[in-house]
Amino acid sequence: MADEHARKWDRCLADTAVKTVTGLGVGIVFSLIVFKRRAWPLSFGSGLGLGMGYSNCQHDFRSPYLIHGRMVKVSAQCNFHCLSEVCDTRSHHAA
Amino acid sequence: MLRACLRGANATARKNYRRIPLTSLQQCRHYTAGESSASKVVVAGLLTVSGGIGGTVLYAKWDHKFRAAVEKNVPYSDWLLGLALGPAAQDPGLPIKKRVELAQPPSMIEKQAKKSAKKEGAEGPVKDSSPAPSQPAQSLEEASAEATHIISAIGEVPSVPAPCDTEAAAVKECNECHEHKEATAVHPAPTEPMKERPVEEVAARLAQQEQEEQDISASVSASLEDSLASSAKATLQAIGAQEAALQAIMQHTDKLKEAMEAEVLPEEKSNQWKDLEAALADRTTALNDARAALSKANESLDSLRSVIDESKGLKISSVRPLVLAAEENLHNMVVDLDKMVMKVQSAESEAKIVSQYSELVNEAKRQFQREVSSLTPEIQANWKGLTGKLSTDDLNALIAHAHRRIDQLNRELAEQKIREKIHIDAALEQQKLEDQKALDNAVNTALQHVKEDARLDQERKLAELREVMEAEMRTQLRRQAAAHTDHVQDVLKVQEHELKAEAEQVLSSKMLEQETRYRQLTQEQLDNFTLDMNTAYARLKGVEEAIDSHVVAEDEARKAHQLWLSVEALSYSLKTAEADVPTVPLENAAQAVRDSCRDNDFALALASALPEKSLQRGVYSEASLRARFNSLRSLARRVALIDESRNSLYQYFLSYLQAALLFEKSQEAPPSQLSSEDLDPFKLLSYASYCLEHGDLELAAKLVNQLRGEARRVVEDWLIEARLTLETRQVVNLLSAYANAVGLGTTQAP
Numbered sequence: 001m002a003d004e005h006a007r008k009w010d011r012c013l014a015d016t017a018v019k020t021v022t023g024l025g026v027g028i029v030f031s032l033i034v035f036k037r038r039a040w041p042l043s044f045g046s047g048l049g050l051g052m053g054y055s056n057c058q059h060d061f062r063s064p065y066l067i068h069g070r071m072v073k074v075s076a077q078c079n080f081h082c083l084s085e086v087c088d089t090r091s092h093h094a095a
Numbered sequence: 096m097l098r099a100c101l102r103g104a105n106a107t108a109r110k111n112y113r114r115i116p117l118t119s120l121q122q123c124r125h126y127t128a129g130e131s132s133a134s135k136v137v138v139a140g141l142l143t144v145s146g147g148i149g150g151t152v153l154y155a156k157w158d159h160k161f162r163a164a165v166e167k168n169v170p171y172s173d174w175l176l177g178l179a180l181g182p183a184a185q186d187p188g189l190p191i192k193k194r195v196e197l198a199q200p201p202s203m204i205e206k207q208a209k210k211s212a213k214k215e216g217a218e219g220p221v222k223d224s225s226p227a228p229s230q231p232a233q234s235l236e237e238a239s240a241e242a243t244h245i246i247s248a249i250g251e252v253p254s255v256p257a258p259c260d261t262e263a264a265a266v267k268e269c270n271e272c273h274e275h276k277e278a279t280a281v282h283p284a285p286t287e288p289m290k291e292r293p294v295e296e297v298a299a300r301l302a303q304q305e306q307e308e309q310d311i312s313a314s315v316s317a318s319l320e321d322s323l324a325s326s327a328k329a330t331l332q333a334i335g336a337q338e339a340a341l342q343a344i345m346q347h348t349d350k351l352k353e354a355m356e357a358e359v360l361p362e363e364k365s366n367q368w369k370d371l372e373a374a375l376a377d378r379t380t381a382l383n384d385a386r387a388a389l390s391k392a393n394e395s396l397d398s399l400r401s402v403i404d405e406s407k408g409l410k411i412s413s414v415r416p417l418v419l420a421a422e423e424n425l426h427n428m429v430v431d432l433d434k435m436v437m438k439v440q441s442a443e444s445e446a447k448i449v450s451q452y453s454e455l456v457n458e459a460k461r462q463f464q465r466e467v468s469s470l471t472p473e474i475q476a477n478w479k480g481l482t483g484k485l486s487t488d489d490l491n492a493l494i495a496h497a498h499r500r501i502d503q504l505n506r507e508l509a510e511q512k513i514r515e516k517i518h519i520d521a522a523l524e525q526q527k528l529e530d531q532k533a534l535d536n537a538v539n540t541a542l543q544h545v546k547e548d549a550r551l552d553q554e555r556k557l558a559e560l561r562e563v564m565e566a567e568m569r570t571q572l573r574r575q576a577a578a579h580t581d582h583v584q585d586v587l588k589v590q591e592h593e594l595k596a597e598a599e600q601v602l603s604s605k606m607l608e609q610e611t612r613y614r615q616l617t618q619e620q621l622d623n624f625t626l627d628m629n630t631a632y633a634r635l636k637g638v639e640e641a642i643d644s645h646v647v648a649e650d651e652a653r654k655a656h657q658l659w660l661s662v663e664a665l666s667y668s669l670k671t672a673e674a675d676v677p678t679v680p681l682e683n684a685a686q687a688v689r690d691s692c693r694d695n696d697f698a699l700a701l702a703s704a705l706p707e708k709s710l711q712r713g714v715y716s717e718a719s720l721r722a723r724f725n726s727l728r729s730l731a732r733r734v735a736l737i738d739e740s741r742n743s744l745y746q747y748f749l750s751y752l753q754a755a756l757l758f759e760k761s762q763e764a765p766p767s768q769l770s771s772e773d774l775d776p777f778k779l780l781s782y783a784s785y786c787l788e789h790g791d792l793e794l795a796a797k798l799v800n801q802l803r804g805e806a807r808r809v810v811e812d813w814l815i816e817a818r819l820t821l822e823t824r825q826v827v828n829l830l831s832a833y834a835n836a837v838g839l840g841t842t843q844a845p
Contacts, residue, residue, distance in 0.1 A: 061742055
């Protein structure tokens, strides 16, 4: 389990780097082709990539703590007891 | 921005090893909001408190139960409430209860008094009847005593025993019904001083009384007879005397008449006169005798009457007929005597007349003689013999005298004839008077006689009636006695039944007792024999068992030794762990242990309690775990801030920052009790290191178990390994302890 943490970090960083670079590249492409060599698509793309990477990283780190609910459909006989569990996908407390 | 500020504040707070709750931040807000509200708050609080106290006091004044509750629950409130309201009023419910209780005892006392009175009343008749001898009548007595007890309990029976003057009558009744003691018992029972006389006493008394009666009656009859005899004798004597007197009188009268009327010779006349005088003398003597005899008879009759009266005064019934007979005799004698006396009196009166006549005649004769002698003085008395001597003158004088006398006599006769009527009337009057007197006397005597007769008749009738009544009463009493005897017979029969039943019961119970005792004794004997047999058998068994157990014990010892050896092998194999390599798989050793304890459930269970992983893969040693922990510690420190809820990447950054900036002791002794502030990961890790350094893997694992969140995830696998090691070691320790124990147990001490 301790190694898992390190591995996660590795994945995360790698993923973020890849995404940033990819975003940057896409930005460059768009900047060159569509937006007349403006600077903003570069930062936009890299930011997009960074953000995606960050989000993925965060999700990866949160993944053990995510609670997955499921809707259980009951038969027509037990209409009173609706065994529906509230699906609490994410707990956005802070951030 | 605000959030960042808050987080910074959190971080700085955590530097001081505190977890500040969120509410403190709100307090900060309050402090920062405004300080003038504090006074308002204080005033409001004071008002509320005083209002509450005042309201409590008022309500306590109105409701006593509430006051009591408050006084009970709140200390010193009773002082306060007493100060404000005065002492609490008494519970009004209590006096009613007290009154009820007070009312009860009087009734109870009454009941007790009644009960005691009843007991006394019951005791009285019981006591009275207890001295009585045990007779068949005793049950009757008891029944009667019960009845009397009931009667006395209901009301007082104001019966006093009959007074002594009627004792004779009562005794007579008792004499005839002395079996009916109830009748006599009822009377004396309620009055305790009058004790009931027992039978013998009553019988003795009765016999005594009878004896006395008999004596008295004998004496009375004797006296009566004596007096009767004497009076009869006297009366007969008197009657005889009276008869003699009568005869004498008659004789005298006749003689007198004769002497008057007869014309006899002078010599014979003188004889006649002599006879007359003799007769007179006889008469007088006879009269005297008669009078004397009469007086004697009267005396004796009086004595008889007195004796009769005396005996009547005794009032004994057996004497009565005697008395009656005596009275009758007396009456007859009195009647005869009276008759004789009357006869004598009539004879006397006749004689008186005749004597008067004779006197008259004598007087006339004397007169004549005197006259003749006066005329012829020389003539002697006896003039009839002197006819030759007389001269014619004398004869003429005599004839003249005779004629003169005849004239005189004629004149007297004429006068007498004239005066006849008057004389007759006077005589008649006299006669009437005398007749009246005689009549009165006769009437009186006759009346007396009749009265006496009537009285005697009455007495006779009374006696007859009494006899009849006596006979009737005797029959009734006899009937009662018969009924009583029947009743007594019935009661006796019942008693007999009861006694028989009782006796049979006693007999049967005794028989049962004897039987049970016999059975008990036989059983005891059997039991003793069995016991002896059992003891002998048991001893034999014991000896056998001892021998067997010796064998068994040796076997056990061998097995224990084997077990111990295998367990030792297992524990040795635990020590084969090296730096980072786990031990050899413990499967073989465990198998050996299992083999050596086939029949030992405990050891078998323990042997099978070894975790599977340790068997297959082996366990890590403590040293390797310690080494691993050190590396894990840094990682755990780094993710200390990440828990289940906050795990964004920014958190991770902050957590890394904290780990870099925070310094804690590398090893710290854990306290005996963890408080909430000890649950900080850094502290926990330092405690755990300390424990590990001091070889307490268990405590270190426990402490590490307190980590939460990401740190926990990080150290999870280490924890699992530590657990495994601990488990295996525990099982092995148990097994070895058990093997040691078993080995010790099977060792035969010399």
